[in-house]
Structure formats: C-alpha cells, structure tokens
Amino acid sequence: MNELYAVVGNPISHSKSPRIHSLFAAQTGEPVEYTAIQAPLDGFAETVREFFAKGGKGLNVTVPFKEQAWQLADRRSERAEKAGAANTLYQDSQGRLVADNTDGAGLVTDLKVNAGITLAGRRVLVLGAGGAVRGVLGPLLAEQPGELVIANRTVAKAQGLASLFRDEAGPAELRACGFGAVNGAFDVIINGTSASLQGDLPPLPATVITPATVVYDMMYAAGDTPFNEWARAQGAGKVLDGLGMLVQQAAESFRIWRGVEPQTVPVIEELRNH
Structure with a gap:
C-alpha cells in the first residue's frame, strides 16, 4: 500500500513537487504516492486536518501558506522556529503536528555539494x-561566512532580520543595508527577491560582481532568470538558479518522512532536460 503525501498551495498546478517526489519514490522503492492539493485561501487549516484525518503521512507547504503552517503546528523544529515559516509537516507518534523548514538546508546543500x-x-x-530569505539565513550563517550582508529596498526589514539572527552569526559579521549602500565585491550573491522574475532588478552597483563571484537566484526559469542574465552581463564567474534548491529541499523533506536519502543529481538533471 502506498502512503499518501502532498504539496499544498494556492495556486498549485505549476508545482514540480509531485514529479520530484515520484522520481524519489521510483529511485528508492519507497511506497510513496504524492499529489498536489489546492487549498482555498481561507481554508488551509481545514485542508491540513482533513489530509491527516484521512491517513495522510506528510505535507509540503508552499506559497501562500508557509506562515500558517508554522502557526498551526503543535511542535516546531529549531530551524522552523527561527524561520517563522514551515514547508514540511508531519505527525509524531503522539499525533501532534510537527513543522519543519527544509528551504535553507536545500539551498546550502545545492551550493556546497x-x-x-x-x-x-x-x-x-x-x-x-x-x-x-528569513527561511535560509540560519543554515547560511551555520556555514560561518566571514561576512553576510542582507540588502533590501526597505532597510528596516533587513535590519530586523539581522537582529533576529545576530545570535546565530558567531564570528561572522552580519550587516543590513539598502541596495544603494552595498559596496565592494562579493564572493557569493544570493537573490531572494521574487521581483526580478518580473524583470524588476535590485538597483545594485555592478562592482559587487567580479569574475570570481558566484551568483545564485533562489527563483528558477526555463532559461536564465532576469537577475542571472544581469549577473552574467557583469561578468559573474558562476551563475546558478534555484532548481537545485527546490530538489534538495524536497529531498530533505523525503528524508524526514521516510528516513531515506534520495539521490538528487539525477532528478535535477531530469527536470532540467525535460
């Protein structure tokens, strides 16, 4: 008997999660059946309760319900607690709803591994x-960068995040500023703004990029995202999009639910080429 998993969002038809988890299931031989559920905007909690009441085993949560998933949980992992949002739900042996956030782990694994x-x-x-961005800062800081700068159009929001994660920065210098105040060149630039998909690029000085800079857009598109196109034009050494992060965060959810670590590279290649 297959065990039931799903991704919940609104809209959801574009989600690659069912395909990713089906590929994981085929590869690992785990009895996983994975579907997509579009929850009404005002009916997320009800959708979740119903899913688990019918014997569902685990849920991924996407836009716009990640904060609600966090609020709904009886228990949260440490990384979900700090992220203020959850993308992974399951029930523990007592039937309590547990929330986790695998986004940051997904990003860091894609970058590092x-x-x-x-x-x-x-x-x-x-x-x-x-x-x-809030969902990935903890895992990024755990890697102990020398310096991490959060830049945002509204400086106060960036400053809020910097103070929230100050205690996780360790020896790293953690700073916040507006886009215009970013200075010097960076080794790694991570774009966590979605506006760039509409072609609305953060007004950054071109000097942030050198031929040694790695640029990573958390969004992904069929070709280069507008942000990655810009970065390439400035001479960035390496340009990556968020498809790998999507597959890695799914793999981390799969591991939490099933205790099995799927191979991600063949799945990333499969999605990239088809």
Whole structure:
C-alpha cells in the first residue's frame, strides 16, 4: 500500500513537487504516492486536518501558506522556529503536528555539494528580506561566512532580520543595508527577491560582481532568470538558479518522512532536460 503525501498551495498546478517526489519514490522503492492539493485561501487549516484525518503521512507547504503552517503546528523544529515559516509537516507518534523548514538546508546543500561552493570565510550578499530569505539565513550563517550582508529596498526589514539572527552569526559579521549602500565585491550573491522574475532588478552597483563571484537566484526559469542574465552581463564567474534548491529541499523533506536519502543529481538533471 502506498502512503499518501502532498504539496499544498494556492495556486498549485505549476508545482514540480509531485514529479520530484515520484522520481524519489521510483529511485528508492519507497511506497510513496504524492499529489498536489489546492487549498482555498481561507481554508488551509481545514485542508491540513482533513489530509491527516484521512491517513495522510506528510505535507509540503508552499506559497501562500508557509506562515500558517508554522502557526498551526503543535511542535516546531529549531530551524522552523527561527524561520517563522514551515514547508514540511508531519505527525509524531503522539499525533501532534510537527513543522519543519527544509528551504535553507536545500539551498546550502545545492551550493556546497552540487555546485562545490565554499561558504566558510566568504563575503556573502543576500538580497531581499522577506520570508524566503528569513527561511535560509540560519543554515547560511551555520556555514560561518566571514561576512553576510542582507540588502533590501526597505532597510528596516533587513535590519530586523539581522537582529533576529545576530545570535546565530558567531564570528561572522552580519550587516543590513539598502541596495544603494552595498559596496565592494562579493564572493557569493544570493537573490531572494521574487521581483526580478518580473524583470524588476535590485538597483545594485555592478562592482559587487567580479569574475570570481558566484551568483545564485533562489527563483528558477526555463532559461536564465532576469537577475542571472544581469549577473552574467557583469561578468559573474558562476551563475546558478534555484532548481537545485527546490530538489534538495524536497529531498530533505523525503528524508524526514521516510528516513531515506534520495539521490538528487539525477532528478535535477531530469527536470532540467525535460
């Protein structure tokens, strides 16, 4: 008997999660059946309760319900607690709803393992201060970069995040500023703003990029994202999009639910080429 898992969002038809988890299931032989559920905007909690009441085993949560998933949980992992959002739900042996957030782990694994990028001691620039960025700051800081700068259009939001994660920065210098105040070149630049998909690029000085800079857009598109196109034009050494992060965060959810670590590289290649 297959066990039931799903991704919940609104809209959801574009989600690659069912395909990713089906590929994981085929590869590992785990009895996983994974579907997509579009929850009404005002009916997320009800959708979750119903899913587990019918014997569902685990849920991924995507836009716009990640904060609600966090609030709904009886228990949260440490990384979900700090992220203020959850993308992974399951029930523990007592039937309590547990929330986790695998986004940051997904990003860091994609950078380190798949792309071979070192974050330790590096100068890292993170663009944006919304939920996507809040979800990845903890795992990024755990890599002990030399400096991490959060840049955002609204400086106060970036400053809020910097103070929230100050105690996790360790020896790293953690700073916040507006886009215009970013200075010097960076080793790694991570774009966590979604506006760039509409072609609305953060107004950054071109000097942030050198031929040694790795640029990572947490969004992904069929070709280069507008932000990655810009970075390439400035001569960035390596340009990556968020497809690997998507697959890695899914793999981390799969591991939490099933206790099995799927191989991600063949799945990333499969999605990239089809």
